[in-house]
Amino acid sequence: MLKFILNINIILLLNCITTISLYASFYPNLYPINSPYRYKDVSQNTLFGHYSEQPKHFDPARSYSSDEYLFITQIYEPLYEYHYLIRPYKLIPLSATDYVTTEYFDKNNKKLTEQAISKDISYTIYTIKIKPNILYQPHPGFTKKQDQFVYHNLDNKFINNQIKISVHSHTNII
Numbered sequence: 001m002l003k004f005i006l007n008i009n010i011i012l013l014l015n016c017i018t019t020i021s022l023y024a025s026f027y028p029n030l031y032p033i034n035s036p037y038r039y040k041d042v043s044q045n046t047l048f049g050h051y052s053e054q055p056k057h058f059d060p061a062r063s064y065s066s067d068e069y070l071f072i073t074q075i076y077e078p079l080y081e082y083h084y085l086i087r088p089y090k091l092i093p094l095s096a097t098d099y100v101t102t103e104y105f106d107k108n109n110k111k112l113t114e115q116a117i118s119k120d121i122s123y124t125i126y127t128i129k130i131k132p133n134i135l136y137q138p139h140p141g142f143t144k145k146q147d148q149f150v151y152h153n154l155d156n157k158f159i160n161n162q163i164k165i166s167v168h169s170h171t172n173i174i
Contacts, residue, residue: 077094080096102126106120
């Protein structure tokens with residue numbers, strides 16, 4: 001019985017090989033029958049890629065997988081990138097003009113030195129200058145009125161009443 005099943009499997013295998021060989025010999029320029037891509041897409045200059053998990057976030061602050069990062073980098077250019085030819089890797093400006101500058105302040109808004117102790121620091125200002133002609137989506141945070149930012153230096157009452165960006169009355173950009 002086992003010998004009979006093996007013989008049938010060998011015959012089926014030979015039939016498949018013969019069919020594929022005949023197909024290839026009669027139609028040498030045809031598109032492969034087992035390709036997962038459409039011929040229209042393959043015949044053009046197309047790069048096919050894959051990802052192992054469906055992206056969940058396109059917000060760079062919330063995304064955490066390399067699959068999401070593949071999409072994010074196609075939406076906007078990051079401020080910095082790694083120089084992969086230098087070991088250890090070195091961070092270099094990409095959209096930024098230079099590296100981030102840091103300023104430390106105490107509770108009286110007095111600027112502290114860079115060697116300040118963490119218990120003396122009340123808040124920190126990070127400044128990143130971006131290259132010219134790089135545009136971002138309009139956002140109320142960048143709205144100016146009479147050369148002053150509308151939504152900077154807000155009091156707690158105003159902040160606590162804000163729920164969504166869409167409730168802001170000023171939405172033009174600089």
